[in-house]
Every structure is written in C-alpha cells, then in structure tokens.
Amino acid sequence: MSFVRVAMSVLLLVFLLPLASSAEDAVGNMASMITKLGDFIEWPADRSSEGNGSLFVISVVGDSPLYAKLKEFNKKDAGGGATYKIRKVPPDMIPSNSHVLLISGDDEAALTEVVKQVKGTGTVTITSGSALGGKGAVLNIYDNASKVQVEIDAKVAKAEKLQIKPSFLKLAKIINADG
Numbered sequence: 001m002s003f004v005r006v007a008m009s010v011l012l013l014v015f016l017l018p019l020a021s022s023a024e025d026a027v028g029n030m031a032s033m034i035t036k037l038g039d040f041i042e043w044p045a046d047r048s049s050e051g052n053g054s055l056f057v058i059s060v061v062g063d064s065p066l067y068a069k070l071k072e073f074n075k076k077d078a079g080g081g082a083t084y085k086i087r088k089v090p091p092d093m094i095p096s097n098s099h100v101l102l103i104s105g106d107d108e109a110a111l112t113e114v115v116k117q118v119k120g121t122g123t124v125t126i127t128s129g130s131a132l133g134g135k136g137a138v139l140n141i142y143d144n145a146s147k148v149q150v151e152i153d154a155k156v157a158k159a160e161k162l163q164i165k166p167s168f169l170k171l172a173k174i175i176n177a178d179g
Contacts, residue, residue: 026143026147026148027065027066027069027143028069029148030066030069030128030141030142030143030148031066031069031070031072031073032069033141033148033150034058034066034070034100034102034126034141035056035058035070035073035078035084037099037100037124038056038078038079038080038082038099039079039165040164040165040167040168041124041162041163041164041165041168042162042163042165043099043122043124043161043162044122044160044161044162047097047121047122047123048096048097048121049097049099050085050095050097050098053081053082054081054082054083055078055082055083055084055085056078056082056083056084056085056099057085057087057095057097057098057099057100058070058073058084058085058086058087058098058099058100058101058102059087059088059089059094059095059098059100059101059102060086060087060088060089060101060102060104061088061089061090061091061094061101061102061103061104061114062091062103062104062105063104063105064102064104064128066102066104066128067086067088067102067104070086070102071086073086074086091110091113091114094114094117094118096117096118096121096123097121098118098123099123099124100123100124100126101114101118101123101124101125101126102126102128103115103125103126103127103137104128106129106131106132108132108135111127111132111135111136111137112135112136115136115137119159119160120159120160121160122160122161122162123160124138124139124160124162125137125138125139125156126138126139126140126141127139127140127141128140128141128142129142130142130144130149133151133153133173133175134151134153134175134176136153136156137153137156138152138153138156138157138160138162139151139152139153139172140153149173150171150172150173151172151173151174151175152164152168152169152172152173152174152175153175153176154174154175154176154177155176155177156176
C-alpha cells in the first residue's frame with residue numbers, strides 16, 4: 001500500500017510541477033512586460049517625474065505576486081540613462097510621479113479610487129485580472145492558460161496623453177477604441 005502512495009505522490013508531483021512552473025513563468029513574463037513599457041509608451045513631456053528622468057518608477061499598490069518579480073529589476077538599468085525604482089505604496093498615499101502604477105486586487109471600487117488619485121498625471125495604471133479590462137486602468141495584464149494577455153483601454157490612454165507604439169498595440173486587445 002505504501003508503494004502505491006509513493007507512486008501516486010510522484011505522479012501528482014510530475015503533473016503539478018509544470019503547472020506551478022507555468023504560473024511562475026507567466027508572472028515573470030508579466031513583470032518583464034511591465035518593465036519594458038518604456039520602450040513602447042511615450043509619456044507626456046510635461047509630466048512630473050521622480051529623479052529628473054534618471055528613474056523609471058514602478059509603484060505597486062496592494063499585495064501582488066508581480067511585486068516580488070518586479071523587485072528583481074530594482075536599481076537596474078532601464079535604458080535611456082534611467083534606472084528602475086520599484087516600490088510598494090499604500091492605497092492612501094499614491095504617488096503621482098510614477099511612470100507605472102500596478103493596482104492589485106479585483107475590487108472595482110478600490111480600483112476606481114486609486115485610479116482617481118492619479119488621473120491626469122500621465123501614469124500608466126495597470127490591473128491584473130481577466131475581468132478588469134475597461135474598469136478604469138490604462139492596461140490590464142493577466143495570465144490566461146499560461147499565456148500573457150494584454151488589454152489596452154484606448155479612452156483612458158488618450159485621457160492620460162500616452163502615446164502607445166503600434167508594435168505594442170499589435171500584442172493587445174484594444175477596448176474603448178471609439179472613446
């Protein structure tokens with residue numbers, strides 16, 4: 001009987017390890033995509049920025065599995081003479097000088113409140129959930145069967161005066177394009 005248990009445990013591990021690895025890979029891919037946004041988005045020239053352009057600031061609100069992966073990029077070269085600054089911020093102290101603001105969780109009321117705090121600052125707000133596209137953030141990035149999906153809310157991006165390059169638009173599903 002113990003041989004059967006051991007055999008079943010081994011089989012279970014063999015089948016579950018690829019799933020765990022795939023989910024971990026998806027989180028890594030999403031974090032990598034977020035750090036590369038500087039290559040695909042042009043921010044308004046008049047936006048305030050921490051470090052006079054020497055920093056590419058990514059702030060994270062709430063508990064997100066992406067934070068640990070993003071933190072690996074902290075103080076590394078972001079290109080163009082800038083360095084990544086990755087920080088976690090509380091929902092009641094949202095900085096308006098981040099390039100990117102990752103909002104964790106799926107509470108639409110909380111999402112709306114956080115987005116309202118940075119409205120008009122040229123911040124790329126990002127959610128991460130399959131049902132969050134079109135809920136107020138510029139981007140929604142999520143894992144769909146181990147494939148990273150991206151949704152861009154064209155209306156919000158336009159309101160924030162963000163210019164998104166066509167090469168990134170091709171990767172995404174565009175929502176609210178008529179706004």
